[in-house]
Amino acid sequence: MRPKAVKAIKMAEAIRDVPGGRDGRRMLLVNFVDKTGSGLWVGAAALYYTSVVGMDVRRVGLLLALAGAVGVAGSPVAGRIADRVSVTRLLIAVQSLRAAAAVGILLTGSFWLLLPLAALASFGERSASVLTKLYAARVAGPDRVRYQAVNRTIINVGFALGGLAAAAALAIGSDAAFHTLLVGDALSYVIAALLVTRCAQPPSPSRVVAAGTRSPEQPVRRSSPWRDRGYLAYVGTEALLLLDDAILNVGLPLWIVTRTSAPHSLAAVLLVLNNILVVLFVLPLSRLGRTPQAAASSLRLVAAAFLAGCAAMAASAAPDSPWAATALLAGAAVAFTVVEMVHAAVSWELSLALAPACAQGAYLGVHGLAQSAERSAGPLILTSAVIVAGPAGWLALGAGLVLVAAGQRALVCRRLDGPARRAQSGDPVPSGHIEAADALESGP
Structure with missing residues (x-):
């Protein structure tokens, strides 16, 4: 059987067996x-x-x-x-x-x-x-x-x-x-x-809590993401780790046209390559975010891919040969696509695992602000700072994103340690969720 047919069959099976019935x-x-x-x-x-x-x-x-x-x-x-x-x-x-x-x-x-x-x-x-x-x-x-x-x-x-x-x-x-x-x-x-x-x-966990075991005299205490400093810090780092989107859609095309010897049409080709890679590999790579702990560990891969992609972008400005520049830019596009796929799994798991079950909607809504912020500020960062600075700008961006990923990992591990310690002491903790009390304790 042809490879394309095999991949189509596997995709159909994945959709048929999708969680949620x-x-x-x-x-x-x-x-x-x-x-x-x-x-x-x-x-x-x-x-x-x-x-x-x-x-x-x-x-x-x-x-x-x-x-x-x-x-x-x-x-x-x-x-x-x-x-x-x-x-x-x-x-x-x-x-x-x-x-x-x-x-x-x-x-x-x-x-x-x-x-x-x-x-x-x-x-x-x-x-x-x-x-x-x-x-x-x-x-x-x-x-x-x-x-x-x-x-x-x-x-x-x-x-x-x-x-x-x-x-x-x-x-x-x-x-x-x-x-x-x-x-x-x-x-x-x-x-x-x-x-x-x-x-x-x-x-809905929040509606079950509201209608569940509490007595009428005991009010439901809802968690607010706006008072949860730890989660807000996590969302802040997310806005920066989402920069792969602006890089692929804005930074890469502009860099090709203004700073490299590669053909201008390469920009469209690399976007097609990005879509093909995502369709083929996003499902297998989703295993990297199967648990909160695995997702936190996978931030190392996100950092490494960011650094490799930015280094390739910086190097692509040097060759006079269009072929050499094209090869480096293709490598950069692949690296940033790896960031996109791995970070998608990591972000999806952590955005929910770090939120109390009784306020998932509110927390996920605040997490969505990270993407909105990246869409607004990302193109400006790339055009007014990174591209203007030339190869040094890409190297500085790569190094900065490595530090952001390391900071997010430290923040996430510290937040996950609270429920883990309680589990070791014999107190049950719902799998994959930070308790509401943890979120409230993070506030003022």
């Missing part, structure tokens, strides 16, 4: 439809505003920046609400909001109307992201890391399909082609909302 598979389908629609619009949005609406570049930049700033609130707000209401009902509402925002963008050309609509779309995108992760955590249970690895593969395939359709529409370049992308984007969210109605509501 039928509801887990249905949520994978929701994510596939969602990300296919997002792929239609993300790459075409800026061109739509300039080519169809007629905005100048500065207004487009302002629109996207303000919309992104509002979107940052989506993760913590949705996570907080999800600890109190049904995740599925909330996700249906969020997907409906996104569909309405897409239709609104289609129907107006006014900057002042597009601004709130784009902001709602951004808010909904970040909210949907944290809600689907929370649903996965609850439905997959101890196998959540394997579930998230399959989910990441599905998301990459969805984005790729949406991106291919968007590329075809952009090649046509007509207003009708852009409008078709927006209609497809809106329809994807409607379909996603309908699919969510077929997903059962998984048990």
Whole structure:
């Protein structure tokens, strides 16, 4: 049997055996439809505003920046609400909001109307992201890391399909082609909302605690991630360890064009390579985050891959030969893709393992701020500091990220030691979760 057929069969088996059973598979389908629609619009949005609406570049930049700033609130707000209401009902509402925002963008050309609509779309995108992760955590249970690895593969395939359709529409370049992308984007969210109605509501630890064994006179003491200094420090380091995204999408293409002898078309080829590697290897590498302790240990690999990737980027500026520069840049892309896959497993496990079970939604929502911060600050760090400094900038970035990974590992191990010590003394500790008391003790 051909290798490609074998890989396809293995992928089908992985999806069929995905943790969470039928509801887990249905949520994978929701994510596939969602990300296919997002792929239609993300790459075409800026061109739509300039080519169809007629905005100048500065207004487009302002629109996207303000919309992104509002979107940052989506993760913590949705996570907080999800600890109190049904995740599925909330996700249906969020997907409906996104569909309405897409239709609104289609129907107006006014900057002042597009601004709130784009902001709602951004808010909904970040909210949907944290809600689907929370649903996965609850439905997959101890196998959540394997579930998230399959989910990441599905998301990459969805984005790729949406991106291919968007590329075809952009090649046509007509207003009708852009409008078709927006209609497809809106329809994807409607379909996603309908699919969510077929997903059962998984048990919520926070709602079980609230309705469980406490007496009416004993109030439920909810943990707040905003008072948990240890978790906030962890989220701060996460924002920096997520820089692989900005490096692959912003830093690498700009470095190729401005500082190396490699052909400019290499940037697109390396992004395709990144997607192929993620689809092929993210599931096997998910084992590196199977437990909180394994995830903490895997931060060493994240640090080593960051350092190797940044060193290759620095070296790629030296050769006059396009072939030598291409080889070094390909090595850098592979290293940063390793960071992406390993850190995805590590981050997914630790973001939940370090949160009290009674406030998973709120904590996961705050964790989502790390990605929002990276999306806002990452391109600025690369363009205004790293690339400007040349090869020395990449070496400094690699060394700095090694220190950040080491700091996060020390922080995580220290936080995990509390429940471990209690377990040795005979007090039971829920597997994979820091107790609520630990989080509260971290506050003022």
